[in-house]
Amino acid sequence: MKSKLSFLLGFSCYSLATAQLCYAVESDNCLSFLPGRLNQDLMMAQKVAEKHQSTTYLLPATPATTQWGIFDKDQPPVLRIKSGDTVVIETDAASDNRVVPGVSINQVAKMNNAVPGRGPHTITGPIYIEGAEPGDVIRIHFNKIMPRPYASNNSLPGKGLLPEKFPEGQIRYFYLDTDKMQMQFAPGIIIPLHPFPGTIGVARAESGQFDSVPPGKFGGNMDLPPITQGTNLYLPVFVSGALLGTGDSHAGQGNGEVNLTAIETAFSELNVTIDVVKNKNLEWPLAETSTAWVTVGYDQDFNKAIAILESQTTNFIMQNRKVSYAQAQKLMYRNWNCPVAEVVDEVNGAYCLIPKDSNAAKPAPLPVKDNDKEYVTYAKNPQAMQAIKDATWEMITKISKLKNMQQIDVYSLLSLTMDCRIAPHYQGSDYEIHCMLPKNLWVKQK
Template sequence: MCSNCDYTIHGRHHHFGWDNSFVPAERVAPGSTIAFNCLDSSGGHFDAESHVGDVATLDFSKVNPVTGPIFVEGAEPGDALKVTIEQFKPSGFGWTANIPGFGLLADDFQTPALNVWKYDASSLEPALFGKNARVPLKPFAGTIGNAPAEPGLHSVVPPRRVGGNLDIRDLAAGTVLYLPVEVAGALFSVGDTHAAQGDGEVCGTAIESPMDVVLKLDLVKDARLKMPRFTTPGPVTRHLDAKGYEVTTGVGPDLMTGAKEAVSQMVDLLAGRYNMDAIEAYMLCSVCGDLRISEIVDMPNWVVSFYFPRVVFE
């Protein structure tokens, strides 16, 4: 998997949820480079032959499996785990689904939908969606974090102070991520890899795609970090910027309502302009459109904007 790595952690070493009593898959010294074999967020439920009927049989107790955990020698509560994201090795297969009851516009889209993606794992050329849309790719790990201090098993779905299901698109190759350590050894795990995602992941899924991830794990002693933080190696939207954006907005006293309004208007715009089913436009927004808080100081109303890259259709 990785000739220059100190360790390889195979996908069979995965777990569901966070629990600081899990037995480590490996114990490593700070500064180790590790290759992780990551499953997709369905844990292999979907494959290249899947159809929309398979959405109904997805087991939510077994979503977002993460590979690990890794015990980092010398890591103690109060330290920060420094994660250098070195490389992704994509698989070429992915899926995006609308799962009833899940997603920003769950009340509007109550029927299941599924798009199975095939993309070039070597060139990472934009992936075809429908007949005309081509989505630029940017691999990253959606779930990346340490075990929490609280005992017991905790769901992997919500993000946490120690990381977890952050779904931050810019945790891509070259980024350095810092995570608070709450238990001895940190107990780090990673998974939920994506080939592409818009900021917000509005339908609840991205281009979910199994792939290998190469990371370097190091320590910052006594960092007293309150929340995750990260540093990117350069610009973060070049893969989307070439043709500009279509932008819709939501204005009002509630950010969540504003976000829903902005996305709903973009779904209507795309469906009407490109003769798409609304649910297809919704999924497309999830994999390449970006939600932004444009203004949060001019009370009592705030502005949420949704940016859709024109390069997808041009």
Template sequence: MSGCTHPAHQHCSFCDSKGHLTVEVDGNGDPHIDDPAPKDPSRRGLLKGSIAAGLGTLGAGLVGSSVARAADGTMQTRSHYFIPASADTVHWGYFSKSLKPQVEISSGDFVTIETLTHHAGDDYDRMIKGDPGAESVFHWDKKKKGVNRRGAGPMDASLFGRGAGEGLGVHICTGPVYVKGAEEGDVLEVRIVDVAPRPSANPAYKGKSFGVNAAAWWGFHYKDLITEPKNREVITIYEIDAGLDRNWAQAVYNFQWTPQTDPFGVVHKTIDYPGVIVDHATVKENHGVLKNVRVPVRPHFGVAGVAPKEADMVDSIPPSYTGGNIDNWRIGKGATMYYPVAVKGALFSVGDPHAGQGDSELCGTAIECSLTGTFQFILHKKADLAGTPLDKLEYPLLETQDEWVIHGFSFANYLAELGDKAQSDIYAKSSVDLALRDAFRKSRTFLMDTQGLSEDEAISLLSVGVDFAVTQVVDGNWGVHAVIRKALFSGGSL
């Protein structure tokens, strides 16, 4: 609303006329995301958390707190934090258990987090210009970069000469968030309360946001092109209404990637290092593409998760048991994710924001668009999980109002399964077959444990009532997800 003074929340549906972020709660302290929770018991959440309203004026760090009644009747304080996206708050292209937290929170607290797409440099004028946070992150001149390390590779670029980190991991991640009391074996519940596009700061594009789709060399399509030139990478720029009053995106123009020389003098013949600013004097913009096509806007976070324990520096591209680059368009407003905690404090980070994507992310990217999200974090201690649906959870689980979504990967935990060379071998060993097998096994166990089905019952239901789909085939560790509709279990009284 117009009263919200923070630029990332100019159109936030949760901001009141005074610019305060509020979350409406029911008698149990649960937030109303869109509609009140349905009365059908089969569509209730996996667990009832003790949730309260988060109030406060947006700013750096702690922005406010409130007291609300929890489900057990006790009064509890919930704090609301804010992490802006800047060169000081992001880590580019990797997860690490050694990262210094940006904030330390308690279970039940809210955090509003700004995220930037690593593809913003494909159109500097629309996606970076005039935006201090984005400008600090993407700053790169002959003397220095705003964020030097980009990827989990060597800092001296001794492998390929691309730049610090070598681009072995590409996503700009904001965080991490340290959750007090979180330890290995616990489960972190992350509720996505709100998601809003980051408006263009360029006055020429007031009220608009923009995103990038790159049909790139790592896309599933790349070796199967039929028109010349066969080895081409094509960037398409999309326009999104910053207030989401219009629920579709429209293509503005596209261009074919040409060799780009970065400020350090390295020539990038392909899209091989994140954050290179495209010189539009070297490309031909083709306007009027995808005429009369409206792409559904489904804002979500491609990368979200906690730090793994197996290595200190982990490439952000392949997803794994702690989440990461899952690239499921369902991980947006109103959704809840459950992550197994692997390290002290959990260390949650989020990035790779998307305005829209289809299942498979076939050409290599979605509509990569900077977003701001508000999250609530609920910690479930290992000692309290016995007999609950989260007992022994070993993978990232998605819950929406209507569905549970089970994420399978070619390798459930590739860092442990593939050994010392896991971060390179994963790119050569993934397949949809392996990912489907993993999704099947996880879904079978989920139905047996949470619904009390026998193995034979679970297998029959998986075949006749559950949809399996390809999440993505471009992230190194390929993904297949199973969508289990809660309405399947509404036939009896519970």
């Protein structure tokens, strides 16, 4: 990638020898000082038994196997696999693995702004899946997800849901206890870890280099918490081989990701099995947990994103339950359980959890005031974006006063843990957003 190479050449640690031996990562998939492509035969793990037909591949995150901030269908694949194969993927932290403890918010901002049209995410891939053709679907099963032992969270100046409230920005670093699967945000505040890939997607049909920030029908930066270990993600295919890439690895995230970022880390192991699914009509990504199907809607206009979500959910119920449009819409509202995914990535998104059990209990009404388990804020507005802004700001001021915390620290905490959900929306009514913050984040210090 020329933009990546030109940026790297700005660093004194990048030598002329590297440029001579490995001039174009995009054409050779090579490593510094080692001319030639990677040998895919040496990326195979040993089979458990000879009778196993599928292969497990090892895909480390290296300069030869990662891209900085772009999806591009013309980027040569770093690995070719067959349907049913497993890939053990390693990912890097943001900005080519440069957002690491010791790096300041000003340095992060400088890196993010260095090349126009380039996102901050480090993407491992692309992976070519043989047999995947436009109109097909790939199913990604998440076998195992293991984060590295540290993470960051930042709110860049001018970014996030409330940039005017926090113009200075902030970055924080955290230790991740991967044995207990928890993180100390501050003394007396413990956050359970919930690792999932913030960005995972296929190549678009269009040629060109596309910024990794906005998500879309191809997946990408969906910030979708349900796609964790043990779940499936279905993505529509737009080019031969699908060209799957992943990065922006999260150890956890609130529903909304309001300050811009999540518990941003890297995965030492993202273990996935990938299958090609033929004859499956899929317009937008779809996820599957053990108990629910997950539909999504994304658009620059958050109102339109919710409308897309409602349409996708209704259509899915029609196909899945074999019912009429009117019946499907009735079932959607009866089982309405629709969190906000993110509202900070230029394209905003939400998702709905549709229970697999047709006899599942109806979800409880969303709260409008604090209760024994949660701090709650609530707002409504003709514009859904304004409603979530109002609910978020109210939560910041409430927690800041109750817990004697700096508002910018509360902003960070909410981005990692606050659960913002959309109330059922009927034509002509205001959008209602309910945000909940668990009280059990605060624990007694020993």
